[in-house]
Amino acid sequence: MDIAELLAKNGLVFAFVVVGVVMWVSYQLSDRLSAGRLHGSAVAIIIGLVLAWIGGTMTGGTKGIADVPLFAGIGLMGGAMLRDLAIVSTAYGVDMREIRKAGAAGVASLVLGICVSFIVGAAVAAAFGYTDAVSMATIGGGAATYIVGPVTGTALGASSEVIALSVAAGLLKAVLVMIGTPFVAPLIGLNNPKSAMAFGGLMGTTSGVAGGLAATDKRLVPYGAMTATFYTGLGCLMGPSLIYLALLAVTGG
Amino acid sequence: MIIYGVAALAACHLAGVILGDLLGVLLGVQSNVGGVGFAMLLLIVATDWMRRTGRLPKLTEQGVLFWSAMYIPIVVAMAAQQNVVAALAGGPIAVIAGVGATLACVALVPVVARIGGQDAPLPPALAQEA
Numbered sequence: 350m351d352i353a354e355l356l357a358k359n360g361l362v363f364a365f366v367v368v369g370v371v372m373w374v375s376y377q378l379s380d381r382l383s384a385g386r387l388h389g390s391a392v393a394i395i396i397g398l399v400l401a402w403i404g405g406t407m408t409g410g411t412k413g414i415a416d417v418p419l420f421a422g423i424g425l426m427g428g429a430m431l432r433d434l435a436i437v438s439t440a441y442g443v444d445m446r447e448i449r450k451a452g453a454a455g456v457a458s459l460v461l462g463i464c465v466s467f468i469v470g471a472a473v474a475a476a477f478g479y480t481d482a483v484s485m486a487t488i489g490g491g492a493a494t495y496i497v498g499p500v501t502g503t504a505l506g507a508s509s510e511v512i513a514l515s516v517a518a519g520l521l522k523a524v525l526v527m528i529g530t531p532f533v534a535p536l537i538g539l540n541n542p543k544s545a546m547a548f549g550g551l552m553g554t555t556s557g558v559a560g561g562l563a564a565t566d567k568r569l570v571p572y573g574a575m576t577a578t579f580y581t582g583l584g585c586l587m588g589p590s591l592i593y594l595a596l597l598a599v600t601g602g
Numbered sequence: 603m604i605i606y607g608v609a610a611l612a613a614c615h616l617a618g619v620i621l622g623d624l625l626g627v628l629l630g631v632q633s634n635v636g637g638v639g640f641a642m643l644l645l646i647v648a649t650d651w652m653r654r655t656g657r658l659p660k661l662t663e664q665g666v667l668f669w670s671a672m673y674i675p676i677v678v679a680m681a682a683q684q685n686v687v688a689a690l691a692g693g694p695i696a697v698i699a700g701v702g703a704t705l706a707c708v709a710l711v712p713v714v715a716r717i718g719g720q721d722a723p724l725p726p727a728l729a730q731e732a
Contacts, residue, residue: 368675368682390674397681405687415683427679433638435676437615438669440642441649448643454717461710466703473699488695492703500632514699517692521700524689527681529704537711540723544715551707551714555638556680563677568724570673575639582626582635 353419360422368426371396391531391564398524436559440571448575451543455576458550463584466493466553467592470518474511482596484511486588489596491515493584494554495523501588523557530561539565542572549573553580607665610652614644 356363375396376389401413410416415424425431448455470492471485479485487507491498491514498515501507507515530539530548538544549558549572558577562570615638622637629635649666652658692700715721 364679365675368679371678371682372675390678393674393678394681397678398684398686400682401684402686402690404682405685411685411688413683413686420682423679423682427676427681427683431676432680433619433641434612434615435669435673436638437618437641437645438611438666439673440645441611441663441666441670443642443646445646445650448646450718451721454714457717458710458714461714462707465706465710469703469706470699473695473702477695479695488699491696492699496633504632514692514696517688517696518700518703520685520689521692521696522704524684524686525701525704529708533708537708538715538720538723539711541715541721542724543718543721544711547714547717548711551710552704553707556684560677560681563674566724567674571642575642578622578639578642579636582622582629582631582633585631585633586629586635 357418357421360420361425362422364420364422364426367420367423371400388531388564390567391528394527394560394564398527432556432559436555436570436574439567439574443571447542447572448546451546451572454543455546455550458547459553459576459579459583462551462553462580463493463497463587464592465551466584467588470515471596479511480600482593482600483507485596485600486593487511487515488518489592490584490588491518492522493519493588494581495519496581497584497588500585501593504589505593519554522552523554526552526554526557527560527564530557531564534565539569542569545569545572546576550576550580553577553584555581604661604665604668607662607667608669609665610648610662611645611666611669614648615641617641618644 372393375393379389379392404414404417408416414420467489470489474485474488483505487502490501495516498519499512502512552558555577558573562573618641619637621640622634625635626633
């Protein structure tokens with residue numbers, strides 16, 4: 350009887366055990382080494398990302414540790430389907446009044462978040478010699494999320510090299526938001542539903558926001574996720590249209 | 603029964619995602635627009651209605667709360683399958699664009715959160731339920 354084969358066959362069940370162990374280790378580390386200052390969930394997410402790096406290095410694949418056949422169940426457990434189901438479930442018990450109260454801030458955060466990301470990304474692209482509107486819009490889209498970048502690039506016919514750069518920028522943003530949110534939260538007043546809605550709309554990366562708020566205060570998750578979920582769609586709408594046209598006007602192309 | 607809660611949650615999830623996809627098609631975008639957000643609003647409205655009409659006993663509620671409690675472990679599994687290698691291999695353009703956009707947007711959080719008056723912080727969390 351091959352144990353590894355048996356575990357691979359029971360992938361999802363094995364994933365529950367693996368993640369359970371990671372959680373336990375993380376909460377121990379959080380208690381013992383940081384006296385609880387760095388949340389156990391933040392430690393767990395960092396360990397998760399390290400595992401993803403190890404998996405990616407070992408297999409050369411794109412799905413982190415889930416590309417190792419033994420850990421394929423992690424792919425199902427943390428995939429978009431169960432992740433979204435869990436995000437939706439956090440809305441249970443949310444007060445509708447909080448959401449209505451933060452409506453204006455939520456909409457403003459979305460528009461501002463998308464525009465600022467595109468501007469920063471496009472400026473960096475131009476600084477490195479990608480001065481055509483198509484490349485600037487694509488890398489700007491990547492600075493929004495790793496989905497907006499390739500969607501914008503594909504729509505505008507950007508080169509595959511530029512599209513790859515935009516994906517890398519977006520992935521880095523997602524990882525950065527996951528790890529960095531608990532550290533910046535006290536500095537930016539990220540401690541109430543309204544600031545969480547503003548945060549979700551400004552950052553936009555669903556996985557980054559989902560991880561970052563989980564590591565900060567789980568009660569903020571539904572508010573941040575609520576606005577973040579509109580971001581990628583809006584970004585894909587604005588990128589190849591409004592923002593591309595604006596960049597075209599600026600570059601004189 | 604617990605499955606009623608899970609089924610209600612799943613039905614809201616699917617209805618929201620379908621709405622988000624329809625909106626994406628309407629806008630001509632190759633992406634889901636706000637599907638999870640619509641699903642969350644549906645769940646809030648549906649469970650509120652169920653509670654008021656006495657259709658949400660403790661056991662049904664637990665079907666939703668279970669998934670809510672699984673949120674952080676699921677996010678850890680999500681972190682473990684990110685393409686971290688590609689994120690780190692993008693070179694200076696990707697790093698500066700990614701880090702720059704993140705910092706610029708983080709700095710705007712307090713500004714946007716002030717629109718329509720500042721909110722009080724949540725009370726300190728009770729014992730970690732996650």
